[in-house]
Amino acid sequence: MGQKVNPIGLRLGINRNWESRWFPIKANLVENIGEDYKIRAFLKRKLYYAGISQILVERTAKKLRVTVVAARPGIIIGKKGSDVDILKKELQDLIKKDVNINIKEERKAGSSAQLAAESVATQLEKRIAFRRAMKKVIQGAQKAGAKGIKVSVSGRLGGAEMARTEWYLEGRVPLHTLRAKIDYGFAEARTTYGNIGVKVWIFKGEVLQKGFQAEKNEDNAPAKKPRRTRRGK
Numbered sequence: 001m002g003q004k005v006n007p008i009g010l011r012l013g014i015n016r017n018w019e020s021r022w023f024p025i026k027a028n029l030v031e032n033i034g035e036d037y038k039i040r041a042f043l044k045r046k047l048y049y050a051g052i053s054q055i056l057v058e059r060t061a062k063k064l065r066v067t068v069v070a071a072r073p074g075i076i077i078g079k080k081g082s083d084v085d086i087l088k089k090e091l092q093d094l095i096k097k098d099v100n101i102n103i104k105e106e107r108k109a110g111s112s113a114q115l116a117a118e119s120v121a122t123q124l125e126k127r128i129a130f131r132r133a134m135k136k137v138i139q140g141a142q143k144a145g146a147k148g149i150k151v152s153v154s155g156r157l158g159g160a161e162m163a164r165t166e167w168y169l170e171g172r173v174p175l176h177t178l179r180a181k182i183d184y185g186f187a188e189a190r191t192t193y194g195n196i197g198v199k200v201w202i203f204k205g206e207v208l209q210k211g212f213q214a215e216k217n218e219d220n221a222p223a224k225k226p227r228r229t230r231r232g233k
Contacts, residue, residue, distance in 0.1 A: 110144030114185030
C-alpha cells in the first residue's frame, strides 16, 4: 500500500496538513475546488523558475488568501514589490474575487522533494545525463540533512527506443511507516524524445504523537559502515 499511493495523501492528518484549508459548503464545493486548481496551475506556469515548493490556499467567509512558498522569492516580489501587485491583479481577473498574496521563502530548498524533482526535469531538458542529474540532487538532499532520498525517472532515457524506469536510493525511505515524515514531488521533462517523468521521495525523520522528532542516539548506536548508493531498473 505505502509503495503505491501518494505518501503525502496517506499522511494527511497524521504529520501532514492540507494545502487547501477551508470548510466546504455544499453549494460552493465544486466552484472552490475549480478555483484552487486554476490558482495553482496559473502560479506554477507563471512562476516556475522561482522554485515553488508549496502553494497554500486559505478561505474565510469573505477572504481568499494564497501563500506561495518559493526558493527564490525575489523573482516573485520584484523591485519594491511591484511584481506582486501585478500578480495579485492577474489572479483577481482569473477567479473574479479579491485575493491576498503572501510570499514565503523556502529555507531548506535542498530537502524539498518538489524542487528536487523540478531540478532533475530541468537538467534532463538541457540534455544532461539522467544519472548525473539524479546523483546531483541526492547529494544536495544529503547536505540539507535528509535521512533518505529516492529518485526515479521513467521514459525514453538517453533517447532509447524502449521506455524504462531507473531509480537511485540513498539512506532509508520507509513508505509504510505512517509516522515517517516523507516529502514527495513529481515533475515532467519535455524532451525531443517525449516526456520523462521524475519522482522524488525524501525522508526527513520520524514524528512522534506529541510532535517531537524521533532522533536516534548516536552515542549508543554501534558504528555502521557507509552503504553504497542503490540503483535499480
